[in-house]
Amino acid sequence: MAREVQVTFDCADPGRLAEFWAEALGYRLQAPPPGFDSWEQALEAMGVPPERRNAASAVVDPDGAGPRLFFQRVPEGKQVKNRLHVDVRAAPGLQGEERMAALEAEAERLVAHGATRLKRFEPEPPLAFGHIVMADPEGNEFCLD
Known part of the structure; x- marks a missing residue:
């Protein structure tokens, strides 16, 4: 079940x-x-x-x-990198520059709401489509995928 x-x-x-x-x-x-x-x-x-x-x-x-x-x-602050993170599917079905442009736009929008941009990973065909690693306002990492 x-x-x-x-x-x-x-x-x-x-x-x-x-x-x-x-x-x-x-x-x-x-x-x-x-x-x-x-x-x-x-x-x-x-x-x-x-x-x-x-x-x-x-x-x-x-x-x-x-x-x-x-x-x-909780009383303690974040100590280390997350062992689990959220992937926000911000560009489903898109590839290449169109995908990365959509991810960049979403990254910019979320930074305006308190997120921090950490790192951009470029597309590496055939398996990696590119993504942007972000952190929420308290430092929890997540990916724009």
């Missing part, structure tokens, strides 16, 4: 990282529980103190196809 998958990010600022990944993937912030117009209202009703209201956040695929991304605050 197949299982649902959630990808969890340990981070310092769950709200900011959730907003970044929602922008990067075309996701949306997860809606508050039924009966509440906002997360602020829900957390207030649950008795969560203000200093703990950014302890977690989540984004979801509006079409329900992709995994939920969950962001949880």
Whole structure:
């Protein structure tokens, strides 16, 4: 039996990282529980103190196809390179210069939202199509593929 998958990010600022990944993937912030117009209202009703209201956040695929991304605050900062990373398919079906131009445009857009560009890998036919390595606002590496 197949299982649902959630990808969890340990981070310092769950709200900011959730907003970044929602922008990067075309996701949306997860809606508050039924009966509440906002997360602020829900957390207030649950008795969560203000200093703990950014302890977690989540984004979801509006079409329900992709995994939920969950962001949880942890006390320690990022230590080393990721052992697992997200590939953002920003140029599916494109090749050569057209592909790299689409990746460059997406890299530029995400830098405007807090990402950092790390390295560009040129296409090396027949198997490598080229990609750009990026980091989200907290330094988690991902690829524009």
